[in-house]
Amino acid sequence: MPDLLPHEKGFHVSWDQLHRDARALAWRLDGKGPDNGSWRGVLGITRGGLVPAAVVARELDIRMVDTISVKSYNHQEQREPEVIKPPQASFMENGGEGVLIVDDLVDTGKTLQLVRDLFPKAHFATCYAKPQGEPLVDTFITEVSQDTWIFFPWDMALQYVQPYRGTD
Numbered sequence: 492m493p494d495l496l497p498h499e500k501g502f503h504v505s506w507d508q509l510h511r512d513a514r515a516l517a518w519r520l521d522g523k524g525p526d527n528g529s530w531r532g533v534l535g536i537t538r539g540g541l542v543p544a545a546v547v548a549r550e551l552d553i554r555m556v557d558t559i560s561v562k563s564y565n566h567q568e569q570r571e572p573e574v575i576k577p578p579q580a581s582f583m584e585n586g587g588e589g590v591l592i593v594d595d596l597v598d599t600g601k602t603l604q605l606v607r608d609l610f611p612k613a614h615f616a617t618c619y620a621k622p623q624g625e626p627l628v629d630t631f632i633t634e635v636s637q638d639t640w641i642f643f644p645w646d647m648a649l650q651y652v653q654p655y656r657g658t659d
């Protein structure tokens with residue numbers, strides 16, 4: 492179990508909740524692309540953006556889907572973000588205009604800043620946002636406080652918990 496410090500709180504997201512939030516994100520973006528309302532592709536920031544990007548692409552009927560892999564964290568310890576895998580070159584045309592770039596969350600904003608520098612005209616969307624990273628994201632669904640660690644369903648498992656009133 493990773494140490495929660497310096498995050499005071501935990502926000503635990505179920506598969507169902509993540510699906511609802513990714514769908515809500517898609518619906519909010521529907522018809523907002525620069526080409527008569529449409530988007531020319533979805534770019535997921537892996538790994539966390541993979542599932543939300545798949546849901547957004549499905550909802551908006553976008554078949555042009557690719558990934559950019561950025562690694563910033565080892566568990567809860569932040570490092571300098573680095574691009575591990577770039578997307579297909581066509582996604583970078585015209586500064587990424589018309590490309591919807593999707594991640595699970597923005598925290599300090601370092602990951603999105605790195606990707607924004609590569610795609611200055613793209614639209615950035617996340618399911619969750621913390622205040623420090625909020626200026627880096629164009630569209631998001633739910634805000635959580637900076638001292639909250641978000642736990643995603645792929646990082647969790649169902650397990651037994653003791654009753655509130657313990658047995659002797």
Ligand SMILES: O=P(O)(O)OC[C@H]1O[C@H](OP(=O)(O)OP(=O)(O)O)[C@H](O)[C@@H]1O
Pocket residue numbers: 536537538539540561562563564565572594595596597598599600601602603624
């Ligand atoms: O706003 P920031 O402070 O940069 O943090 C947000 C990023 O951190 C996490 O990715 P991580 O680097 O842990 O890799 P992962 O997506 O493979 O889990 C998360 O999925 C975001 O991409």
Ligand SMILES: O=c1[nH]c(=O)c2nc[nH]c2[nH]1
Pocket residue numbers: 564596598639640641642643
């Ligand atoms: O699973 C995660 N939860 C978070 O709150 C977070 N912030 C940066 N990277 C993160 N990964």
Ligand SMILES: [Mg+2]
Pocket residue numbers: 536537538539540561594
């Ligand atoms: Mg990530």
